[in-house]
Amino acid sequence: MDSRIFHFYNTLTRQKEIFKPLVKDQAGIYTCGPTVYHYAHIGNMRTYIAEDTLVRALKYFGYKVTRVMNITDVGHLTSDSDTGEDKMELGARREGKSAWDIAKFYTEAFFKDYKALNCVMPDVTCPATEYIKEMVALVSALEAKGLTYSIGDGVYFDTARLPDYGKLAGKGHVEGIREGARVEVNAEKRNPADFALWKISAPGEQRQMEWASPWGKGFPGWHLECSAMAMKHLGETIDIHCGGEDHVAVHHTNEIAQSEGATGKPFSNYWMHIRFLVTGDAGKMSKSAGEFLTLPVLQEKGYDPLAYRHFCFCAHYRKQLEFSWEAIDASQKSLGGLRAIVTRLKEEAAAQAPAPRKDLEYLPDGRPTFWKHFEEALADDLNMSLVLAGIWGALHSNYSAAEKLAFVREADSVLGLDLDRAPAQEAMPAGVAELIAERETARKAKDFKRSDELRMALLEKGVSIEDTPKGTKWKLVRG
Ligand code: AMP
Ligand code: ZN
16 A cells, blocks of 8 residues: 555544545544533543644645634533533532633633644634534524424434434444433433433523523533534535544434434544543543643653653554553653754764665655655554654664654654754753853863862762863763
């Protein structure tokens, strides 16, 4: 297979497929965004890093990507089905703020982490509360097709009316829901799998977020926002829809039901799902359980956010990934190692003319063969651990510094690890700057005795120095 033909696992067809976009060389991608009632945990960020890698890989392969991400700022209930409290109202009560302030605060916190992880901003970010009109129109369209019914607390989707309901998750799963195994059963629903499109505010309930609708004052069901916004921004059929693995069973299944029920067309041609990050002792990460690791916690402990990005590349996105401090330490070291090599390559490349060597292999277009390995691994369902291994292999190869440097820079347009950044300078211990300045003065005055004394004084502080044409360089001496 051509190393540049991108293929990946499609949850819908349960196999790896060549990506064939609706419009040549373009890709429309919808990714489910955060529910902004709390900080995002590093598990959530695994999913966003994988989605960012997909976007970057498609761009590398020449696609013009339009990526849409929603912000769930209303309607996501604590049970993921149609019971429980709206997570936004819960967050507002927890912090004594308005639901709107909670949404604003946690949206900003999310994008701060998102950017620190070098994730490219989506082309469109859309908060659900700004698309109520589109959501009401979608419910009306479903109603006109006879796919809905009303009960005491709202308008529901009648899943029995859609013959292929549940095709994303597979047949056995839907039967499980129909038997009431997966979601809490509301006795008034015709089928346990039926889900709310519009929930009516309970009598006497004063919700902070509610809107008028043909069915009464209330708020949209969680699944509705993604169908309405995806179709609004990307059209009735989209190329790729992504999210974490938890969304297959209910959220994405119901998005398909709503969109395909309304349009009669396929909603998304490809579905990509990212397996969960788990913590060894705590099981899966969960915002609702309260205790979870966030990116700022890692940063406070001295980790580069991109060490977490690197850590995510160590396992395939379709395999569960277990977080451990040993593993993130190893990633922090590898990242530093890669940056140090790139720094050295820059110096070498400046001094060395890039001439292809007769004893090395080149591709027909003149590039070293490691490019092919990189592209093959990337095009094969984003095999990032193989990509990383290939980069180490390339850096340790006999090709010229300039050839390696050109490659690693281009590869980093997909990895997003800032490999061109100089390795982190260690913090200078107190008093060292003064001693170095005093020694430079002594050397200028040719007082070499004093200069040696100062070198010893610096060593006692754990700092060794080197005199270079550009001035004194220092480094910490490890014991
Ligand atoms: P939420 O903010 O809960 O709506 O989730 C945002 C995204 O993170 C969704 O795509 C989820 O599927 C995903 N997600 C949630 N928990 C995890 C986890 N532990 N590991 C990876 N992705 C997750
Ligand atoms: Zn969604």
